[in-house]
Amino acid sequence: MTRAAVPAAERTYSISDLAHEFALTTRAMRFYEDQRMIAPERRGTARVYRERERVRLKLILRGKRLGFSLTEIRELLDLYEVARNERAQLAKFVDMLGERRARLLQQKEDIDAVLAEIDGVERDCRRRLKNESRADAAD
Numbered sequence: 001m002t003r004a005a006v007p008a009a010e011r012t013y014s015i016s017d018l019a020h021e022f023a024l025t026t027r028a029m030r031f032y033e034d035q036r037m038i039a040p041e042r043r044g045t046a047r048v049y050r051e052r053e054r055v056r057l058k059l060i061l062r063g064k065r066l067g068f069s070l071t072e073i074r075e076l077l078d079l080y081e082v083a084r085n086e087r088a089q090l091a092k093f094v095d096m097l098g099e100r101r102a103r104l105l106q107q108k109e110d111i112d113a114v115l116a117e118i119d120g121v122e123r124d125c126r127r128r129l130k131n132e133s134r135a136d137a138a139d
Contacts, residue, residue, distance in 0.1 A: 013049040015040070022057055032060060037074055067100055 019026050032038045033047075038056050040047040056077055063073035076096070080089045 011051055013054060015047045015049070018049055018054060018057060021054075022061060024057075024061075029057075032057070035070060035074065037070070037077060066097070067104070068096065072096060 013021075015026050015029050018024070019029055029038070029047075033040065037060055038049070038053045040049045040053055042048070059077065060070075060073055063076065064070075076089055076093060079092055080086065
């Protein structure tokens with residue numbers, strides 16, 4: 001039976017399979033395991049990942065892309081484990097997204113203010129340089 005023919009719930013992956021799929025190092029995978037964000041089965045010394053860990057990795061990486069901390073990501077993952085449904089997880093995620101958006105908008109305002117100040121200082125410096133050049137040329 002090919003991997004595609006195996007039902008998703010029964011598929012297994014090696015650490016290399018998932019590291020390759022998600023462009024991670026095996027060290028990063030072991031880090032997420034140490035952080036108790038994923039929990040592969042052990043067969044001797046080999047780690048065996050199931051679809052649950054694959055989905056969790058996908059969610060971890062999405063959370064990182066969105067700028068969430070590992071603590072926040074773990075909280076979402078743990079919420080799903082406790083509730084065993086997506087409703088509580090989705091509601092919390094919506095709240096977290098709103099908070100993240102607010103932080104980013106504040107950062108954007110701060111950046112815009114600093115950029116405006118840089119523009120003003122740069123204009124002033126250029127004007128002073130031009131005046132210095134004129135004064136030098138007049139001498």
